[in-house]
Amino acid sequence: MMNTVTLRNLKNSLITVSMVCATVAVLVPLGLIFFHIMKMGASSINLDFFIHIPKPTGETGGGMANGMVGSALLIALASTIGIPVGVFGALYLVEFGGSRASNAIRFAADVLAGVPSIITGMVAYTLLVVPMKGFSALAGAVALALIMVPIVLRTTEEQLKMVPGSLREASLALGVPLWRTCLKVTLRSATKGVMTGILLSIARVAGETAPLLFTALGNQFWSHKLTEPIAAMPLQIFNFAIAPYEDWHRLAWAGALVLVTVMFALSLTARYLGRSKQQS
Amino acid sequence: MSNHTGDLTISQPPGCTENTVTNETPPAPIASTKGLNADLVFKGVTAAFAFSILVILALMALEMVKESLPTIKAFGWEFINSSDWNPVQDTFGALPYIWGSVVSSILALALATPLSVGTALFITEIAPRKFGGVVASLVELLAAIPSVIYGLWGVLVMAPWLQQTVQPFLIEHFGFLPFFQGAPYGVSMLAAVFILMIMVIPIITSITKEVLLAVPQSQREAAIALGATRWEMIRMAVLPYGRSGILGAVILGLGRAIGETMAVTMVIGNTPQISLSLLSPAYTMPSVIANEFAETTSKLHASALMEIGLILLAVTLVINVMARLLLWGMTRQAAGGAK
Amino acid sequence: MNPKVKIDKLNVHFGQTHAVKDVSIDVPENTVTAIIGPSGCGKSTMLRSLNRMHDLFPSARVTGKVLLDGGDIYDRKVDPVSIRRRVGMVFQKPNPFPAMSIYDNVVAGYKLNGRVKKSDADEIVETSLRRVALWDEVKDRLKNNSMELSGGQQQRLCIARTIAVQPEVILMDEPASALDPISTLKIEELIEELAEKYTIIIVTHNMQQAARVSDYTAFFYMGDLIEWGETKKLFTTPEKKQTEDYITGRFG
Incomplete structure (x- = not known):
């Protein structure tokens, strides 16, 4: 009797140890990736990186200035398209949607969120690049917007649902029309939560590469026209990483450091907003 | 009736208001119609935005089908059964890409699942609460890293390491197995499997963690009170209660792995061949799209890539629906069990 | 006669809260001891320290002694797993394992000690279910899911699961509070029968229940043991004013 208990305790300890090992095995690659981004990125980054565009093949130096501006432009444009769709769509779900329509839309949003981003790129290609007869920043932004929409919609809906019904009713009882109540009361009291969702969706698309491959395409030079191919940081990191030049690898690491820093800043801000909301 | 602005009625004396309401019915409806x-x-505006998502999804499926029709007509089932991919001669068989996608995803999942479930169990059942929270946050950080950065690390750090240490070791000691034959290239199926494993772990871990947290404490107490050790409690009460949710998490991870593009493209070697050896380069469905779609040589070539995309879309749709249903069933069970 | 369970100056702290204060009780073998008191008086916390359930929550700190047949269960050398095998527990809400059949639920704890012969398991299931008077109700659907049973049946299943591991002491934490009156009655009858073979300690907020089923009663208030003794005596001639106030319904 005592023997089996010892045996069982031994088994328990062994399995506990193996779970600790699993956790370590999961965290080690994470640590390594951070270590390499920090080490390689920090040794590669300099002022030139932020103010110059890439040098032609074979020359050393240069930076990703055009990629950073291009990415900012793409994200701004994608947000202009994607955020209203997500936020207003969520308002519809919360305020008007019948259960069947709402469920269909929720389901579609979840499905859309699961579609591989490269497919989103292909669709943007056939819907925009082909008719417009050329790769363009606009097509890239639309592809990114398609990725943002389900994220913004679902997080916004969750936040709006948490606004107490009494608040809405108080506003409606004062004779404020429904549309004003939605915008001024419901949406405003959920501002922090909605911002969290928006920041998370931006963090998500800031690093997206696949949907830009055949929409924004990338550009070696400066470009600000929406109808022309535009440079983007993730595309530059991709191209430089697979190129056989040491100096381009250096640029790729520097780009990775910048991108990861920006994305963590975004997620931390989102977390901070989310947390401060919980406390209030 | 609660929506009219009511300025008129309020500014008028009480007597007048009564008149307006009883005798002159038209004004009130007009005011309310305005509101x-x-x-x-x-x-209407919010509905348009909301329903646009359905339209987008439908349009997506429709476009993919429409653009794939040329190859569907030209090759039929042969498309997914043939290994002959030759854009110059306009013959297209997608088997090597399907093979690459299936093998890399399944192997990655086979490695990731025990690690993820182990980590999730560590977070929820073993670690002190605060420490578990820290580990969970770190794992979520892992999920936030963009795919292209995994690829960068994979091709510049991991692949050379595999080439110099892991693969020679495998060849020397396990070279008699068909899975470890050939030269050590670094970029290979093995590299893709590893990078995919690292990428799906955060997804499976964080969903499994949520599932485990949904297991009622009373279930754990029941097992402990019967004299179970912690592991026996996990096996007896925690895992069976969460099994459909965990399965959902794994399937969601599979969906992510199959659709993953950049990181795999950067480390798999992009060679359309069907080889049992994990050391040889391979190719996946998203990778061939990423590499060839911007520079198609013919209408049929574009259509072939579209059809690969269509297969990918169909597979990920099925996977996502399955995972949602399983996770949904889990939350329903948790809600029912709480009664 | 030595008590089966001797609680000696037991204290339980949850962080800053002193939930159980310096409690000492003797529990004789094959008797039913009821623990009564207003909610939040520490009676459940006390009960859970008798089979070291608090080990699950690192925030709980237990000091003092709990002697089972003279041996301290909090002794450093004692394995909590073997203690919980000797001291079983039935909870407030029925908590059968939903993924298991009725049969598997009964043998769940029994199977932990290694491989079990099919015939042995069958026997254990039948005797355990008979003892809780559930056998006739479920004998034709032993392989069905345990969740299709009613609440009262589920609770009796949980008791069967507990006695299947043949414990010496059974702790019951308000076992009938989530049940309807008829199921409650069945559980109470069951407790009396079980006392022939086991030592039972039951927490209840229902004084009539305590009066009906127990031989001894302990009255708790704000973490303090106010009074304990024979049930008949405590309910008819309580020594302390607080006890009298409580059993006559003047507070709590």
């Missing part, structure tokens, strides 16, 4: 109109417009 209703703005609300109707608002409803």
Whole structure:
């Protein structure tokens, strides 16, 4: 009797140890990736990186200035398209949607969120690049917007649902029309939560590469026209990483450091907003 | 009736108000219609945005089908059964890409699942609460890293390491197995499997963690009170209660792995061949799209890539629906069990 | 006669809260001891320290002694797993394992000690279910899911699961509070029968229940043991004013 208990305790300890090992095995690659981004990125980054565009093949130096501006432009444009769709769509779900329509839309949003981003790129290609007869920043932004929409919609809906019904009713009882109540009361009291969702969706698309491959395409030079191919940081990191030049690898690491820093800043801000909301 | 602005009635003396309401019915409806109109417009606008998601999804599926029709007509089932991919001669068989996608995803999942479930169990059942929270946050950080950066690390750090240490070791000691034959290239199926494993771990871990947290404490107490050790409690009460949710998490991870593009493209070697050896380069469905779609040589070539995309879309749709249903069933069970 | 369970100056702290204060009780073998008191008086916390359930929550700190047949269960050398095998527990809400059949639920704890012969398991299931008077109700659907049973049946299943591991002491934490009156009655009858073979300690907020089923009663208030003794005596001639106030319904 005592023997089996010892045996069982031994088994328990062994399995506990193996779970600790699993956790370590999961965290080690994470640590390594951070270590390499920090080490390689920090040794590669300099002022030139932020103010110059890439040098032609074979020359050393240069930076990703055009990629950073291009990415900012793409994200701004994608947000202009994607955020209203997500936020207003969520308002519809919360305020008007019948259960069947709402469920269909929720389901579609979840499905859309699961579609591989490269497919989103292909669709943007056939819907925009082909008719417009050329790769363009606009097509890239639309592809990114398609990725943002389900994220913004679902997080916004969750936040709006948490606004107490009494608040809405108080506003409606004062004779404020429904549309004003939605915008001024419901949406405003959920501002922090909605911002969290928006920041998370931006963090998500800031690093997206696949949907830009055949929409924004990338550009070696400066470009600000929406109808022309535009440079983007993730595309530059991709191209430089697979190129056989040491100096381009250096640029790729520097780009990775910048991108990861920006994305963590975004997620931390989102977390901070989310947390401060919980406390209030 | 609650929506009219009511300015008129309020500014008038009480007697007049009564008159307006009883004798002159038209003004009141007009006032309320005005309010209703703005609300109707608002409803219309939000509805348009909401339903645009359905339209987008439908349009997506429709476009993919339409653009794939040329190859569907030209090759039929042969498309997924043939290994002959030759854009110059306009013959297209997608088998190597399907093979690459299936093998890399399944192997990655086979490695990731025990690690993820182990980590999730560590977070929820073993670690002190605060420490578990820290580990969970770190794992979520892992999920936030963009795919292209995994690829960068994979091709510049991991692949050379595999080439110099892991693969020679495998060849020397396990070279008699068909899985470890050939030269050590670094970029290979093995590299893709590893990078995919690292990428799906955060997804499976964080969903499994949520699932485990949904297991009622009373279930754990029941097992402990019967004299179970912690592991026996996990095996007896925690895992069976969460099994459909965990399965959902794993399937969601599979969906992510199959659709993953950049990181795999950067480390798999992009060679369309069907080889049992994990050391040889391979190719996946998203990778061939990423590499060839911007520079197609013919209408049929574009269509072939579209059909690969269509297969990918169909597979990920099925996977996502399955995972959602399983996770949904889990939350329903948790809600029912709490009664 | 030595008590089966001797609680000696037991204290339980949850962080800053002193939930159980310096409690000492003797529990004789094959008797039913009821623990009564207003909610939040520490009676459940006390009960859970008798089979070291608090080990699950690192925030709980237990000091003092709990002697089972003279041996301290909090002794450093004692394995909590073997203690919980000797001291079983039935909870407030029925908590059968939903993924298991009725049969598997009964043998769940029994199977932990290694491989079990099919015939042995069958026997254990039948005797355990008979003892809780559930056998006739479920004998034709032993392989069905345990969740299709009613609440009262589920609770009796949980008791069967507990006695299947043949414990010496059974702790019951308000076992009938989530049940309807008829199921409650069945559980109470069951407790009396079980006392022939086991030592039972039951927490209840229902004084009539305590009066009906127990031989001894302990009255708790704000973490303090106010009074304990024979049930008949405590309910008819309580020594302390607080006890009298409580059993006559003047507070709590």
